[in-house]
Amino acid sequence: MWKEIEPAPADAILGLTEAFKKDNNPKKVNLGVGVYEDGQGKTPVLKCIKAAEKRLLETQTTKGYLPISGDPEYSLGVQELIFGAESDVIREGRAVTVHSPGGTGALRVGGELLKKFKPNAKLWVSSPTWANHKGIFAAAGFAVEDYPYYCPETHGVAFDAMVACLEKISPDDVVLLHVCCHNPTGVDLSATQWDRVLDIAVKKGWIPFLDFAYQGFGEGVEADRIAVEKFAAAGIDFYVASSFSKNFGLYCERTGALTIVTTSKEEAETAMSHVKTIVRVNYSNPPSHGGLAAQIILQDEALKEQWMGEVAEIRERIKAMRKALVDGLAARGVDQDFSFIIEQRGMFSFSGLSDEVVAWLRENRAIYIVKGGRINLAGLTPSNIDYVCDSIAEALKR
Ligand SMILES: Cc1ncc(COP(=O)(O)O)c(C=O)c1O
Incomplete structure (x- = not known):
């Protein structure tokens, strides 16, 4: 059957990493990947995870299946992390x-659940x-549409255009x-902008x-959840992935969670019964290892504190690299203002580098950046920052 079938296109970002791996240039730098790298260019196993895995290895007595929805203690840990332990959403079930x-x-599971009960719904994503x-x-069956989000001129959120679009979106x-x-811009809504978006969600339905996906990478594990807290306080239906x-x-342990927030305990139980039917026919029940390790950490005060410290280190390293890049370009006489990179949050930045510059950097300096100019700041290290700044400055002068 495969004789007649065209190969599918390679994933753009993973394809870039493949090309990077094959590059023999000893100075090569990968700013395209979607994973965190430390100052040595490695994606480390966190120390708190090593400690939790050790405990797991010593105490685990079975490899029997987890329940379809996972361990209830894990679910509670996730809820405390995303809503705060004192949240009414948790208290009210x-x-x-x-x-x-x-x-x-x-x-994907959330998408399939929504599609089942809202078959005519469109799903709206930010642009980009x-x-x-x-x-x-799309794989869950949705027609996907864009709402305006990023403004290249201001390097900020195109908030008026975003709001105008959200106001017109159907309640279905x-x-x-x-x-x-x-991801990919590094540009977030402010607390007041979230209030406005929430107002529209409530009004329009x-x-x-x-x-x-990045709790703790912005300002802190708790500070980063303000939008979730606001939605939870509004008493509306919503989903959190x-x-x-x-x-x-x-990464490789495939660990995450879907939380469905409803307006009563009874509704939440109904939602759970349906989400279980979707999980059952997809992967039946979740992989346990990563979740059990995270669960051990979230249930142990000392390990949780260690985890928060390790996340803070990651966050601070990325912030330091943002500043080093901006200062490094300014010190090389680049007249374009890159200071907006310091304001952006998380691993990524929409750098504003044109596709031409991106292509030049790859061909001439073995610096790999995704088309569109998204940079993973975690790909920068104290050992490659000067090389990267020299190369970008040269590319821009050309
Ligand atoms: C915005 C966003 N959502 C979701 C994910 C999915 O993460 P996971 O690797 O846990 O499936 C990513 C991963 O890069 C992401 O950037």
Whole structure:
């Protein structure tokens, strides 16, 4: 059957990493990847994860299946992390959480659940958004549309245009919003802008789907959840997709969660019964290892504190690299103002580098950046920052 079939196109970002791996230039730098790298260019296993895994190894007595929705203790840990332990949503039992294979799994399961009960809904994503969002929701059967988000001129949010679009979205539709550290732009909504978006959601009745893949990478584990807290306090239906790939460094362990917030305990139980039927026919029940490790950390005060410290180190390293890049370019006489990079949050920045510059850097300096100019700041290290600044300055002067 395959003789007649054209190969599918390679994933743009993963394809870039393949090309990077094959490059023999000893100075090569990968600013295209979507994973955190430390100052030595490694994606480390967090120390708190090593400690939790050790405990798990010593105490685990079975490899029996987890329940379809995962361990209830894990679900509670996730809810405390995203809403705060004192949240009314938890006290009132208005939310249910299923342990999913990564944030991707959470988005897909949530998408399928929504499609089942809102078959005519459109799903709206920011323009631009993480490359996989459109594919995930299209695969769940949605027509996917864009709402304005990024303004290249101001390097900020095109808020008026965004609001004008959100005001027109039908109550039957679903709107995907990045909670913090917007991927790919690094540009987030302010607290007041979130209030406005929430007002519109309440007034118009469309369903918010919050993608929370970088909790702790912006301002802090608690500071980053303000939007989720605001939506929770509004007493409306919404969804949250959590990923622990970045903030627990559990990429390959496929660890995440889908939380469905409803307006009563009874509704939440109904939602859980349906989400379980969707999980059952997809992957039956979640992979356990990453979730159990995260659960150990979230239930142990000392390990949790260690985790918060490690996340803070990651956050501060990325912020330091943002500043080093901006200062480094200014010191080389680049007259374009890159100071907006310091204001952006999370791993990514829409650098404003043109596709021409991106191509020149790859061909002549073995510096790999995604087309469109998205840079992963975590690809910068004290050893490559000068080389990268020299190369970008040269590319811009040309
Ligand atoms: C915005 C966003 N959402 C979700 C995900 C999915 O993460 P996971 O690897 O846990 O599936 C990512 C990963 O890069 C992301 O950037």
